[in-house]
Amino acid sequence: MVSHTTRLFIDGPVRRVLDIAAAVRDSGETLSLDEELRRFVRITRVTGVTDWVCPIATVAALFDHVAGLRADGMEALPQEFRRQLERAGGGTEPGTYLHSLAGKLRALEQDPQDDYDELPLARWEVEVGFPRLSGFGANWVYDGEDATLHDSIQAAIDSEHPYCGEFLAPLAAEAQSALVLFPGKRAMEDSLSAVIGWVSPEALRQLLQAVDDHMRREHTVLS
Numbered sequence: 001m002v003s004h005t006t007r008l009f010i011d012g013p014v015r016r017v018l019d020i021a022a023a024v025r026d027s028g029e030t031l032s033l034d035e036e037l038r039r040f041v042r043i044t045r046v047t048g049v050t051d052w053v054c055p056i057a058t059v060a061a062l063f064d065h066v067a068g069l070r071a072d073g074m075e076a077l078p079q080e081f082r083r084q085l086e087r088a089g090g091g092t093e094p095g096t097y098l099h100s101l102a103g104k105l106r107a108l109e110q111d112p113q114d115d116y117d118e119l120p121l122a123r124w125e126v127e128v129g130f131p132r133l134s135g136f137g138a139n140w141v142y143d144g145e146d147a148t149l150h151d152s153i154q155a156a157i158d159s160e161h162p163y164c165g166e167f168l169a170p171l172a173a174e175a176q177s178a179l180v181l182f183p184g185k186r187a188m189e190d191s192l193s194a195v196i197g198w199v200s201p202e203a204l205r206q207l208l209q210a211v212d213d214h215m216r217r218e219h220t221v222l223s
Contacts, residue, residue: 009081013059014066016040017101018081021088037104038113039125045112046129056109060102067098116181116191126195130178132171136207137198149203153210161218172211175204 008014020040024031044050044059069076077085082094089097113119127134136156146152160167178199182188185201192199 006078008062009066009078013044013054014062015081015084017059017063017105018084018088021101022084025088025090034104034108035119036122037101038108038119039122041105041108041112042114042119043125043129045114056105060105060109063098063102063105067095067102070095070098116187121191123195126192130174130192130196133174133178133192133199134196136171137196141198149198149206150210153207157210157214161214164214165219168211168215172208175207179204179208 017037017040020036021033024033024036041056044054044056066077085094085097092100121129140146140152140156141149146155157164157168178188178192179201182191183201188199188201
C-alpha cells in the first residue's frame with residue numbers, strides 16, 4: 001500500500017518536473033532544460049486555479065524540501081523516485097541537482113515566456129492543456145461513425161444530456177481558449193492541429209455554436 005506522503009514523489013509537480021528533466025537528459029541535447037521548464041511554468045500559469053493550488057514558488061520549495069529529506073538519507077525517498085532522480089541528474093550529486101532545479105524554476109518564473117511564436121507548444125503541453133479537445137476527437141470524431149463534424153458534435157451533446165454541464169463547460173472553455181491563443185488557421189495548425197487532428201478555427205467555432213444553441217434551447221429557465 002502506498003503511504004500518503006509517498007504521493008509527494010510519485011505524483012504531482014515534483015514528479016512532473018523530474019520527468020521533464022529526465023526526458024531532456026535522454027534527448028541527447030535535442031531538448032533544452034530551460035525551454036522545457038519554461039513550458040512547465042507557462043502551463044502552470046495558464047489558469048488562475050492551477051497557480052492558486054500550487055504556484056511555482058511552492059514547487060521550487062518542494063524541491064528544496066526533498067533535497068533536505070535526501071540529506072537525511074536516500075532511504076527516505078521511494079526507490080522509483082531515486083532512480084528517476086539519478087537518470088535526470090546524469091551523475092550530479094542528487095541534493096545539488098534538486099536545489100539546482102529549484103533555483104531554475106524560481107529564475108524562470110521571474111522571466112516567463114508566454115509567446116507561443118518564441119516558444120512553441122510542445123506535444124506534452126498540448127496534451128496537458130487541451131485534454132478535452134483531444135479526448136473529443138478520440139471519442140467522437142476519428143472513428144467515422146458520424147457523417148459530419150456537426151453530427152459528431154450533436155451526438156456527443158445528446159449523449160450527455162440532461163447532465164451535460166460537467167462535460168460541455170470544460171470542453172467549451174478549451175475551445176474558446178484555443179481560438180484566443182491561436183487565432184487564424186495557420187497559427188492553430190502550427191500549434192494544435194498536429195497533435196489534435198480535428199481541431200481548426202472553423203471546427204471549434206462550430207463546436208461552440210452547438211454548445212451555445214443546446215444550452216439556450218434545453219437549459220434556459222424561463223422566468
